Amino acid sequence: MNKLNSQNVTIKGTKEGLTLHLDDSCSFYEIKRELEEKLSAKYKFQQNDPIISVKVHTGKRLFSEEQKQEIKQLVEKKEKLVIDSFQSNVVAIEEATKWKEENETHTLATIVRSGQIVEVKGDLVLIGDVNPGGTVKATGNIFIVGMLKGAAHAGSDGNEQAVIVSSRMCASQLRIADFVTLIHDQSEKELRDMECAYINNEREMVVDKLQVLRNIRPNFNRLEGGV
Numbered sequence: 333m334n335k336l337n338s339q340n341v342t343i344k345g346t347k348e349g350l351t352l353h354l355d356d357s358c359s360f361y362e363i364k365r366e367l368e369e370k371l372s373a374k375y376k377f378q379q380n381d382p383i384i385s386v387k388v389h390t391g392k393r394l395f396s397e398e399q400k401q402e403i404k405q406l407v408e409k410k411e412k413l414v415i416d417s418f419q420s421n422v423v424a425i426e427e428a429t430k431w432k433e434e435n436e437t438h439t440l441a442t443i444v445r446s447g448q449i450v451e452v453k454g455d456l457v458l459i460g461d462v463n464p465g466g467t468v469k470a471t472g473n474i475f476i477v478g479m480l481k482g483a484a485h486a487g488s489d490g491n492e493q494a495v496i497v498s499s500r501m502c503a504s505q506l507r508i509a510d511f512v513t514l515i516h517d518q519s520e521k522e523l524r525d526m527e528c529a530y531i532n533n534e535r536e537m538v539v540d541k542l543q544v545l546r547n548i549r550p551n552f553n554r555l556e557g558g559v
Contacts, residue, residue, distance in 0.1 A: 339367045343374070349385035349416065352407075356391030360399060368406055377412040385416040392421050435472070444482060451488075465505060473497070483507070484529075490532045495549060497542060501527040506537065514536045543545055 340362050342353040354363050382483030386407055395403070395418060404415045436454035444450050444458070444464030455472035462468055466482035471489040472546050473496070481496035483505040492509045506529045513529075526542040530549065 341370055343370060349387070351549075352386060352388045352415070354388065354390050354393075356393035363408060364402065367403070371407065371413075375410055375413070377410060378471055381412050384413050386413050388418045389417050390420045390513060394422055396421055437472075438470075443478075462503075470494075486529075492535075493549070495545065496529040496547075497526070498528075499526055501529070501539060506539070508537060511535075511537045513539075 340355040340358045344351045344353070344421060352367070354367075364475060372414040388403060388407075400418055403418075407413050407415055437457060439457040439459070439535055440450065441459040442450075443460045444462040444466035446463055449467045449469065450456070450458070451469040453471050456470040456476070456515040457474070457475045458468060459477045461478040462476060462480045462482040462484065464481045466478070467481070467485070468474055468480075469488050471487065471491065471494075473494050474484050474486045476496075476498040478486070478498070479500040480496075480503045482503065484496045484498075484503055485507040486496045487509040488507075490509050492511070494508055496506055496508065497501075504514070508529065511531055527539055528542050528545055529537060529539045530545070532538050532548070
């Protein structure tokens with residue numbers, strides 16, 4: 333059987349360059365051997381040939397940095413081939429942990445007093461008040477079942493789609509990503525039930541009734557009436 337007919341390595345041309353599909357069930361040694369054979373047999377370049385970008389798909393297998401370097405060196409021995417990226421159908425433990433943290437919802441039943449800072453990765457649901465001088469901070473959204481009198485910072489890692497929702501909104505400071513607004517003193521009689529703060533299409537922070545989220549953040553429909 334001709335070794336070049338083996339399908340541990342499949343090379344496809346695209347508009348952007350070449351894509352290498354590497355079988356995820358064979359050994360790394362077999363992949364290297366077959367890749368070297370196919371590159372040597374199929375790709376002969378001249379000095380004036382253009383540089384070709386190469387994307388590497390590793391299927392359901394994660395390559396270590398050392399393995400990536402071995403593949404990179406093998407491919408780039410062909411001087412006109414340059415590795416652009418490695419892609420996989422799985423994620424590393426570190427990436428999965430980070431994703432879980434960023435998408436987790438933390439529920440706390442407490443009062444945040446002056447001088448206290450409550451900070452979480454992901455969404456924060458606080459059942460209780462945030463007193464003046466207190467701060468709540470989350471990389472995701474902030475939902476407060478109570479009165480927000482202190483400061484709240486949603487999307488603290490730069491997420492401009494985050495929102496701040498409170499049963500009664502009279503915060504000293506609202507912040508979403510890098511957008512900050514100060515709220516003027518309001519008497520409780522002036523406050524409307526269940527308000528939200530968000531960044532609109534004009535990149536301005538807006539404080540409005542909770543019902544507007546139906547249009548601007550459709551995924552939050554289920555939250556209406558729940559805060």
